[in-house]
Amino acid sequence: MMARVLVTGAGGFIGSHLVEALLARGVEVVGLDRRRLGEHPIADENLAAAVGNPLFTPLCRDLSTDQLDDAVxxxxxxxxxxxxxGVRPSWGAEFVDYAQANVLGTHRLLDACARSGVRRLVYASSSSVYGPANRPSREADPTCPVSPYGVxxxxAEHLCLAHSRRPDSQLTVVALRYFTVYGPRQRPDMAIGRLLFAAYTGFPVTIFGDGSQRREFTYVGDVVAATLAAAHVDARYAVVNVGGGASVSMRGAIEEASKVTGRHIPVQVADAQPGDVSSTSADLTRAGRLLGYWPTVGLHEGMARQSAWLVNLSRDRLAAFTS
Ligand code: NAD
Ligand code: UGA
Incomplete structure (x- = not known):
C-alpha cells in the first residue's frame, strides 16, 4: 500500500490521469511539474479535478535545475x-531541452531519491527505444533508437537501471515502455487528436508519408493501470512493455476516426519524417506476468472517449491543434 508518492510530469497528459487515479485510491500525492499552476492553461485544465483535493500538493520545479530533496x-x-x-521535433537545436529534461533531469531526480531512501521508482520509458522492428518487440530485444528523443x-532508462544495480542502493526500478498513448488530454501534437480535430473542424490533418506506418495505440486508462501495478512488482529492476494489444496503420486509424465521428477526415500529405519508425508493436507477455496487465479499451471506444473530451475543449486549447 502506498502512503505518499511523488508524480513528476503531473501537469501533463498521462501524469494528470495518474494523479487522479492515485487520489481516488486515497494516496497522498505530490505533483511536480515545471508548468506553474495558474500560469499554464494546459496544466490548469489537466489538474482541475486534483487541485483542492486535500491529498494533493502541487509543486512547481524544474528537474534539471531546481533542488528536489523536499519533493521526494x-x-x-x-x-x-x-x-x-515528441519524436519529430527532437532533431537540431531543440535537443538541448530533450537532453536537459530527459537525461539531466532524470539523473538529478535519481540522486535525490538515493539521498532520501525512496524504495521504488517507476519510469515512463518509450517504445521509441526499440527502433525498426518487424515483429512484436520484446523487452530483451536489442535497442536501436532512431530519433534523438528515443536516445x-x-x-534515462539506463540511468534508472544503473541506480537500482548499485550495491548500496535501496532504490528499485520498474521502467515501463509505453506505446503511443491516446485518450482525453492527449498532447495536441499527436496523431489521434489531430484526426478527431480534422473531423470536427474540416482543418486538414497532415499525414507524414503514405499512411502505411503502424502504431500500437494504447489507451491512457490502461497505461495508468499498468503504472499503478508497477509500484508493487517484486523485483530489484524490471523493464516492461505497455501496449494497446493491436498495431494499426495510420490509414486504419483515419477510417476508425471517421466511424467514431460520423464525419469525413480531410487529409493532406507530407514527407515521411526522420525519426519515425514504420511500425511499433508490443509483446505483452511480460506485462501480463509481472503487472497482471492486459489492455481493456480498444481503439474505437478509446477514440470515442477522446472525441467526447475534445468537443468540450476551450478555444485556447483547440488552437494548439493547428500549430
Ligand atoms: P506531457 O508533455 O503531456 O507531460 C510531460 C510533463 O512533464 C509536462 O507537463 C511538462 O511540463 C513536464 N516536464 C517536462 N520537463 C520537465 C522538467 N525538466 N521538470 C519538470 N517537469 C517537466 O507528455 P505525456 O505524453 O504525458 O508523456 C509523459 C511521459 O510518458 C513522458 O516521459 C514521455 O516520454 C512518456 N511517453 C509518452 C508516450 C505518449 O504516447 N504520450 C509514449 C511513450 C512514453
Ligand atoms: C508517441 C509520443 O509522442 C512519444 O512521446 C512517445 O514516446 C512515443 O509515442 C512512443 O510510443 O514511445 P508517435 O508514435 O510518433 O510518438 O505518436 P503520434 O505523434 O501520435 O504519431 C503516430 C503516427 O502518426 C506517426 O507515424 C506520425 O508520423 C503520424 N502523424 C502524427 C502524422 O502522420 N501526422 C500528425 O500530425 C501526427
Missing part, C-alpha cells in the same frame, strides 16, 4: 513521467 522527502514511491516528449529516453 517522505515518499516511498516516485512515478517519473516528466520529460520533453534520450533510453539514456
Amino acid at each position: 522527502d517522505g515518499c516511498d514511491t516516485v512515478f517519473h513521467l516528466a520529460a520533453r516528449p 534520450s529516453k533510453l539514456a
